[in-house]
Amino acid sequence: MEFRFELALAAHLEATTDWLIARQLGGAVADPGGRIMDLCAVRTTDALGDRAAITSREIPSLAIESDVGAGAAVDWRDAFDCSIEHARSVVDRSIDCGFFEVERHNGRRYVRQTTRYPDWIDSLVGIENKPDLARPGDLDRQLRVDIALGLFDEVILATESYVTRAHLNRLPDSVGVWRFDPDDGERTVVREPTPLSPDEPGIEPTNAEPLRTDIAVVDADAKARKRRRIAERAYGKGWRTYDLPACDHAAPTDDGRPYCEWFDRIVDPATDCGESCPGYEPAESPDVDLRAIRDERSPWVADPDGVSRSQSGLGRFL
Ligand code: SF4
Incomplete structure (x- = not known):
């Protein structure tokens, strides 16, 4: 469910903003694997063209x-x-x-x-996807890290659920909230985010146990380096990071998402497809150039x- 939601939101943002969108990037400094941000969006400056002229890959x-x-x-x-x-x-x-x-x-x-090296990065938006707020998983800890560390300029929680006043009260005040319908692509801003302070030192909780939380102080230079790293990764990687299924039922959408005609929905090729799937019919992967789609639909060259x-x-x- 989260994969389908994530891809739908990435496609929606790509179509409705001039942001660069990527999926699943590290969003911490002291413990780089300790926080993976679902979607990272880079707002760019006028120097984006200079950056794009160098290479399509991550520098x-x-x-x-x-x-x-x-x-x-x-x-x-x-x-x-x-x-x-x-x-x-x-x-x-x-x-x-x-x-x-x-x-x-x-x-x-x-x-x-x-x-x-051009000064092409304006600001970073981190988006945590929790399609179903009744199953929040690790949400509390994730948002606590984001707010205390302040690596992103803005942090947003995106959900398909109806957002109640009680939900909002449980979230840190500075976290923005979007309600997003992955089927019709409608996005409602429930609450605007409050900008964080990426230019100032941050505190990164590195290990939370019932009676003890370890922290690391992350200085502004380390945050600046990590922010550039995130932006470069986002530029090189984008969000179409999957291989389309080598199955007769694969019918990618125009924006390159892996739609399956058997299940009548977007599927995750890494976990849904293959011999264990009841609908699997081996075939050549669809003749679709995901790089060409990204080039056509985003600022990436x-x-x-x-x-x-x-x-x-x-x-x-x-
Ligand atoms: S392997 Fe299964 S889920 Fe994947 S495209 Fe084929 S029918 Fe759909």
């Missing part, structure tokens, strides 16, 4: 944070604050995606940014010309 954060600039090329081994193996892998990926270019000096590989002055990809072998 490695360590490359952006390294001492490799857009001016003189530097020896890559002196430019990273991590192990040499990790730095090498980041450099290779950055050259492959067109963010670094390489030149040789005295037989050594020197790199520089192909262009200055599938095949930018790139900004490298040398041919990217070849550079890594220089």
Whole structure:
């Protein structure tokens, strides 16, 4: 139910806003796997076009944070604050995606940014999906982390349930609430979110037990790095992160969601499809290009010309 709801909301936001939408991204800093945000939306600045021109992929954060600039090329081994193996892998990926270019000096590989990294991230919205408020799961803890940490500019709870005054009273005041119908795509703003303070240090609860909660203080720089990482992941990944079912009953929607004619609903290919499904009829996966759909329907650009002055990809072998 949550997968179907999540995809419907992602498709709705893609169609009705100019936000970049992605699913299931880490939303914590000290314990990165401790909070996974269902939907992350990036509001962008006018520099989005400059970002899109570099690459359709995620630019490695360590490359952006390294001492490799857009001016003189530097020896890559002196430019990273991590192990040499990790730095090498980041450099290779950055050259492959067109963010670094390489030149040789005295037989050594020197790199520089192909262009200055653009200031394209305006703000981040984190959306927690709980289609059925009668089954809130870990909602209390999740929202407590979001509000205390303040990594996102706004946090929203999206639900299909009717939202009562009692529900609202149980939620932190700053959490916005949407009611969303995944069948007809109607979204009602029940309560606007209150902006959080991502530029200030935050407190991350890392371990909650009945009589004890461990916390980590997360400074503003660490939050800024994580926010850029989320935005880059969102840009590279998007929300169509599934393979369409290799089944005769798969009939993707125009926006690329995995609709199944047998069940007459959107299905989760990872858990619903395969030999254990009673309707499964092996076939070629539908001939649908999810990248082309994303390119057409969102600000993301599938095949930018790139900004490298040398041919990217070849550079890594220089
Ligand atoms: S495997 Fe089952 S759920 Fe998946 S598309 Fe086929 S009939 Fe539908």
